[in-house]
Amino acid sequence: MLELNLNQDNQKIQDNQKLWDKAINFFRKRSLWMLHYCTGCGAMELPPTMTSRWDVERFGVGPMATPRQADILLVTGYVSTKTLKRIIRTYEQMPEPKWVLAFGSCAINGGMYWDSYNTITNVGEYIPVDISLAGCMPRPEAVLDSLLKLMDMIQRGEAKAYKKYKENYAYYKANQDRIFKNAEPVLESAKLKFEYKEQNSSEMGVEK
Numbered sequence: 001m002l003e004l005n006l007n008q009d010n011q012k013i014q015d016n017q018k019l020w021d022k023a024i025n026f027f028r029k030r031s032l033w034m035l036h037y038c039t040g041c042g043a044m045e046l047p048p049t050m051t052s053r054w055d056v057e058r059f060g061v062g063p064m065a066t067p068r069q070a071d072i073l074l075v076t077g078y079v080s081t082k083t084l085k086r087i088i089r090t091y092e093q094m095p096e097p098k099w100v101l102a103f104g105s106c107a108i109n110g111g112m113y114w115d116s117y118n119t120i121t122n123v124g125e126y127i128p129v130d131i132s133l134a135g136c137m138p139r140p141e142a143v144l145d146s147l148l149k150l151m152d153m154i155q156r157g158e159a160k161a162y163k164k165y166k167e168n169y170a171y172y173k174a175n176q177d178r179i180f181k182n183a184e185p186v187l188e189s190a191k192l193k194f195e196y197k198e199q200n201s202s203e204m205g206v207e208k
């Protein structure tokens with residue numbers, strides 16, 4: 001009898017938890033802050049998406065200037081290796097739960113920069129992506145559609161890519177290290193120039 005009561009109590013707690021999760025997810029999906037961080041030409045589609053014609057704010061999505069208060073990171077186009085460093089830092093500063101939208105062909109498969117020496121081909125290899133939005137560049141309708149899809153995923157509790165970052169950190173870190181190591185000559189060029197100048201001036205007896 002005691003065991004039966006305990007089971008019933010546990011069931012009740014679980015039901016209440018589910019109800020709370022549903023309510024929290026509903027409020028969460030209706031108050032999304034999108035980080036103002038644009039990496040490529042796809043960013044041009046954001047002003048029309050946010051202003052009167054498509055008016056994404058009616059769904060509760062608004063712009064946010066700082067990563068520490070933002071929920072969504074939009075990677076709006078091609079990403080150079082230099083920019084990738086900033087994207088990773090920005091992503092890591094965002095509080096959980098957080099979501100990433102890879103925006104346009106360049107962010108998903110390199111697009112027209114697929115064989116560029118200093119542009120990455122898939123942002124999903126470096127940070128986890130929730131939604132990939134194809135197109136060059138995607139129309140505001142497509143942006144709106146992908147945001148609505150993300151909202152649905154949040155409501156169902158399925159938008160959990162951010163958890164993958166911690167669970168598979170070794171994978172993401174190895175990819176990040178590899179790309180930054182390959183790009184060292186480019187990323188470190190300013191430092192090298194400085195060292196070269198210092199070395200030359202000491203060889204020539206020039207005082208620093």
Ligand code: SF4
Nearest residue numbers: 040077104106136137
């Ligand atoms: S996918 Fe097209 S619009 Fe988007 S960043 Fe690349 S070239 Fe620009």
